[in-house]
Amino acid sequence: MVRVQTLISADEIRGRVRALAKQISADYAASPDLVLVGVLRGSVCFLADLMREIDLPLRFDCIGLKSYAGTEGGTPIVTTELIDVVAGADVLLVEDIVERGTTLRAALDAVSALGPRSLEICALLRKAIAGQGPLPPARYIGFEIGPEFVVGYGLDYNQRFRNLPCIAIPSPADLAAAGATRNP
Numbered sequence: 154m155v156r157v158q159t160l161i162s163a164d165e166i167r168g169r170v171r172a173l174a175k176q177i178s179a180d181y182a183a184s185p186d187l188v189l190v191g192v193l194r195g196s197v198c199f200l201a202d203l204m205r206e207i208d209l210p211l212r213f214d215c216i217g218l219k220s221y222a223g224t225e226g227g228t229p230i231v232t233t234e235l236i237d238v239v240a241g242a243d244v245l246l247v248e249d250i251v252e253r254g255t256t257l258r259a260a261l262d263a264v265s266a267l268g269p270r271s272l273e274i275c276a277l278l279r280k281a282i283a284g285q286g287p288l289p290p291a292r293y294i295g296f297e298i299g300p301e302f303v304v305g306y307g308l309d310y311n312q313r314f315r316n317l318p319c320i321a322i323p324s325p326a327d328l329a330a331a332g333a334t335r336n337p
């Protein structure tokens with residue numbers, strides 16, 4: 154049984170996504186070519202909801218990144234390349250959560266190498282942690298949260314909990330169960 158504690162409800166997310174989409178629709182009204190690029194896999198719920206609230210013609214694509222914990226440098230590598238052409242486009246990178254900014258920096262590097270006309274960031278969550286250091290500047294942020302580990306609305310622990318409709322703090326029992334129930 155899932156005992157997660159709701160931090161941000163589905164209703165609150167819906168309202169904030171609408172507000173972000175309204176702002177984005179205004180900011181990009183004159184753009185000839187807006188492309189949303191979601192960072193796999195955590196951004197899928199946010200990307201799907203956000204793009205349906207944006208009142209402009211747009212394209213979307215996804216980029217996959219994988220971090221190899223324990224290796225030197227720890228820079229994530231691109232595992233899924235963009236299919237759509239983003240050269241000359243106004244690209245809005247859509248990310249689930251920014252913690253140290255490592256993932257975002259790798260995504261920014263990969264996309265900017267493709268020559269977009271502009272490149273901005275839209276992150277659902279920005280997490281405050283001790284010793285965080287400077288983060289890539291995000292033009293759009295959904296919610297600022299504390300250092301707790303969160304799941305739901307695309308965010309996972311061991312690939313679990315992504316389908317929760319809210320952002321939640323999992324209980325230690327839930328984390329233990331999710332860690333112990335990988336496919337045998």
Ligand code: IMP
Binds near residue numbers: 253255304309310
């Ligand atoms: P960063 O690279 O340190 O900014 O961390 C961002 C990435 O770590 C996100 O794309 C998530 O995949 C993951 N992450 C960070 N914090 C959380 C969390 O609280 N829950 C789930 N995933 C997280």
Ligand code: MG
Binds near residue numbers: 249250
């Ligand atoms: Mg992610």
